[in-house]
Amino acid sequence: MKSWLVLAPFFFAGLAIVARAERPHDIQNATEFADIILTQLKTGQFDALESEYQDFRDEEHQRLPDGTPKSWIDFWAFELATTNSDLQDSADFVQKIRQWLAVKPYSVPALLALENSLLGECEHIRNQTIEQHR
């Protein structure tokens, strides 16, 4: 009986933690959201991308239904697009980001998008090389 009294606070604390736990990140939602961002880039909606970048900085309110901050997906989208594409397909995509940077010189979101897309290409090259050597 005494041991139950000692363990009870831990038991209820555990229950409280489980009750407050957030749902796991929903990759489907994230991918759909990333597609919207990529479509905006492909269609040259640079002003929309700039404005969304500013909005997404409010991470407390700008979140996907599963709780993932939209700002995380914003840059992940650019890396994902080039990591999962052939280099030939990526070339047009990266060129579009260079165009964004030319229209908005030194724009922070454009700089980071270019960085992420080029890093995505690097990951693609690495992954492809590793696959060839398996």
Add this chain to the structure above:
Amino acid sequence: MSSIGSRNRLKVPVNHRKPVVPGHRDINDPEIAEQLQDRVDEITKVMQAVPSDKLPELVAEPQYSAGLIHTYILTTAGQDIV
């Protein structure tokens, strides 16, 4: 602005190393290294061109630090797989 890409160029060994463990494959390849270096150089070039009044805004962005670490790994780590 860090000159990470220009100072730490990818080092491609001339001689292939002996396998360190069974199953190790040395995939260091000058062509692959050059492809990676071209991209790292472009990142370095655009970042170094950012004027000083814009730098605080850029550096304050967590994604900048994440990208810097990713770039550092690419410029210093080998391409070996075990």
